[in-house]
Amino acid sequence: MEHAPAKPHPDAALLRPIENPGRSFYYIVGALLVIISYTGFVYFRQLWFGLGVTGMAQPVTWGFYIINFVFFIGISHAGTLISAILRLSKAEWRRPITRMAEVITAIVLAIGGLHPIIDLGRPDRMLHLFYNGRLQSPLLWDVASITAYFTASTIYLYIPMIPDIAILRDRGVKPRWLYEFLSWGWQGTEKQHKVLDRAMNILMIMVIPIAVSVHTIISYIFAMTVQPGWHSTIFGPYFVVGAIFSGIAAILVLMIVFRKVFRLEGYLKHIHFNYLSILLLIMSIIWFYFTFSEYLTGFYGHEPNEMRVFWYKFSGDFAPYFWAMIALNFALPVAILCNRKTRTIPGILIASISVIIGMWLERLIIVVPSLANPRLPYPTGIYIPSHTEWMMFIGGISVFILGYMIFARFFPVISIWEIEEGRQESAKIVTERINSYMPDPEPSAAGE
Secondary structure, three states: OOOOOOOOOOHHHHHHHHHOOHHHHHHHHHHHHEEEEEHHHHHHHHHHHHHHOOOOOOOOOOOOOHHHHHHHHHHHHHHHHHHHHHHHHHHHHHHEEEEEHHHHHHHHHHHHHHHHHHHHOOOOHHHHHHHOOOOOOOHHHHHHHHHHHHHHHEEEEEEEEHHHHHHHOOOOOOOOHHHHHHHHOOOOHHHHHHHHHHHHHHHHHHHHHHHHHHHHHHHHHOOOOOOOOOOOHHHHHHHHHHHHHHHHHHHHHHHHHHHOOOOOOOOOOOOHHHHHHHHHHHHHHHHHHHHHHHHHHHHHHHHHHHHHHHHHOOOOHHHHHHHHHHHHHHHHHHHHOOOOOOOOOOHHHHHHHHHHHHHHHHHHHHHHHHHOOOOOOOOOOOOOOOHHHHHHHHHHHHHHHHHHHHHHOOOOOHHHHHHHHHHHHHHHHHHHHHHOOOOOOOOOOOOO
């Protein structure tokens, strides 16, 4: 059955990357596939020769793989958690942002979740968690929480996409069979919209505690040990704050890139960047507060093994990385985002990239110095990442970019139906909501 030519759509700009991707899409995908293929070769080389091809050794037995695991899982908080909070708070400016954020979660969780398996050296050892797993182990909690978060986030991403998939189905976009299958017979009836809203409300409530639990449990992997620099009660909220902080920065970078590449200036306006950048500024200040509290309490206790790690970061071999972290996560973002003149889209991009790099350095500073300075009377360990570890890091970033590009090739990165709903209903709903909590005017005095 032949479909009639697609009619012009009021949001044609959101459909353009799907209906007419252009040659540059295929060139970039080809380049990414080359990088990913080489990364696959490097990984199979590691399988063949063992973890000796990495820079990890005694006492630094965790390196880039665990650093990147915490980093990628942290960025995943950008999507589902922030999207759910914005939806629950009925922030109308969220509409062009939520799906772009939710896609980050689904892709980055898959990448981050693979890193502990890569770190094992032998992937079959993962089965020991199921055969011999102990409920007392934070590692088992971590597997359970990440699995639950990935499942909930993927469903939370997919369900609001159904109306948009139906639009692509009705326009005859190829592959038709995919859109017909994924649209689940959506016709846009009032009953279907009620079911959709109910499902989204349930998922919103579910994903927030799950998302918070994921990075809290990741912090427990460190904090439940007695390793100097890790055994801290503040690690749970500290990790969650850091995850949200880096996640917001990732959203802003993606928004700026997509705005430029797909010419979405009419959808991603300066007000969206302004609101998110202010949130980024607030998170930068909160992050600095937690960092200051963490190191102040460690310094005040002056426990010898703790102080060995403390000075290793503040004035030792890791001092350049530590002070770069402070500058990139606090000094530079605050300087840029506090000033309206510099809180422009280029300034926000610089601040966001600064935060992403700074938060990666934070994970490096948490993992390596503590392992390099064990409690036993060993000399300070040395960790220099090898070519293998660098390629696995670059490969992970390439997989993320490729995954996002493929998603944008087949599905709208901005929710079309939510934009249409906002145009038709939001003004009335917002007016009613404001009137509901504004105080009534005082009645005129009698006789006046």
